[in-house]
Amino acid sequence: MTNNHSNIAILKEIAELLNEETEMIPMLNGALSKFLSGTKFETGWIFFIDEKGKSELVVKQNLPDALSYNDCQHLKRGGCWCVSRFRNDELKKASNIIECQRIEGAIEANDGDHNDITHHATVPLQSGQERFGILNVASRNTVRFTDEELDLLESVAFQMGSAIKRIYLTNEQQEIALVQERNRLARDLHDSVNQLLFSVTLTARAGIEMTEQEELKETFKDIQQLTQEALTEMRALIWQLRPKGLESGLIEAIKVYAEMMNLQLSVNVAGVIQLPSRVEETLFRIAQEALNNVRKHSGVTQVQIFINITATDVLLVVKDAGQGFNVDAIDDIPSIGIQSIKDRSQAVGGTADWVSEIGKGTELLVRLPY
Incomplete structure (x- = not known):
């Protein structure tokens, strides 16, 4: 040598x-x-x-x-x-x-x-x-x-x-810093934008009661409805930044989020959920995005989630009976939600696929190794 x-x-x-x-x-x-x-x-x-x-x-x-x-x-x-x-x-x-x-x-x-x-x-x-x-x-x-x-x-x-x-x-340490930054941003959104939207909602409600003009009433009602939708979106965003429910378990967190989205959710689990924290959070984020897509695009409020855990990977299926879409054109669909699900899956070495037809619902299949 x-x-x-x-x-x-x-x-x-x-x-x-x-x-x-x-x-x-x-x-x-x-x-x-x-x-x-x-x-x-x-x-x-x-x-x-x-x-x-x-x-x-x-x-x-x-x-x-x-x-x-x-x-x-x-x-x-x-x-x-x-x-x-x-x-x-x-x-x-x-x-x-x-x-x-x-x-x-x-x-x-x-x-x-x-x-x-x-x-x-x-x-x-x-x-x-x-x-x-x-x-x-x-x-x-x-x-x-x-x-x-x-x-x-x-x-x-x-x-x-x-x-x-x-x-x-x-x-x-970087992960801890990221969580701390998410929490700070969630607090800022709650204390500023969220409160401001709530004030607009109250102002619109007062405007409806104060005016006798029907056109003004309708205008205030529109403002109230739009602001209420923005509030729902903001609360969902705050939840995504700081998912408190995840501390009580993945399934409970998904159920709470679905309830916040006014979705009727059924969950079926096969296997024992003992996943690494990174995989569990990825799974939760993907489920969030999938539920958002159901709420915004499917035209239905009922959704099914299946989670199957094996010795090497976890399969997540999110299924709805909504209006569906053309899967062949998925790369041309300007959906931040779809791209986010793809990116999150690939970041942990997993895959994401969609099965859907116009008028026949949508099924998302995500497989993550762990």
Whole structure:
């Protein structure tokens, strides 16, 4: 391997990069690239592994054709000793992997040159008691790496783990700041615009009672009705900014919002709702937008919601028997609501699809992984 002086230089360069980067994947890509270019390790890949043991290939560098074939299908599928050891909390330090079923599977499939990559070393990525995933590295014609090489790998993994923790903490702080800003905006809307609209409603009601002229009465009635609709919209907006009902559970929050929209809602749930907070809020926001669309465009007040939770994803279906629309022209429909649902779904790796015909109602199907 390299001498101690060059090892220290590599670790220093990687530490500087890790401290400067603020985005997770570019940070890990840059650190792995520096590590490979400054050592005898030639290729590497990183799995993130969640609390349920689900692994995700997030970073890869210099993979041979056999491992990169078809979007790295051989690295993502089949048995894996290092991932299994990590899941069982048995992977404590940098280790040689004597047999890698995934590499062996790639070689046997003969889907490209494996560049004499037959074995790899692995190390957990962690910070204190928090574990994030594993870093794997390999070199041509190398079955075992030396203790010095494994020590260097462990040092880099320690640096990466600390940087991953820092970014998670930064994102958490940003999320807290976002919630605080939403709450401030909700308060401002309630204290200013909401109160102003309420005052206009009272003024219009007084105007109706004070005048005897029928035309003026009708004008005041129109003002009162429009202002009342604006009040409903404003309360819904405030609720979207600060969904207090979500604290009592997703289903209760959706029901309260539907009631606020004067919609008659039936909810059917299959499975146990134990979702990550980001997925739960995304689901709630999408349900809000879907209910808004029903209220504004369907021409009906009855709506059905179905939620089906499996081990890997959650399916949300929002169904009404309203006037429907032409799904083939969905990309041409200037609907902020539809685009918002698409964007929110895609932001968490999910999908959103509509089934609808003119006069035959609308069905929204949203699938989110978690």
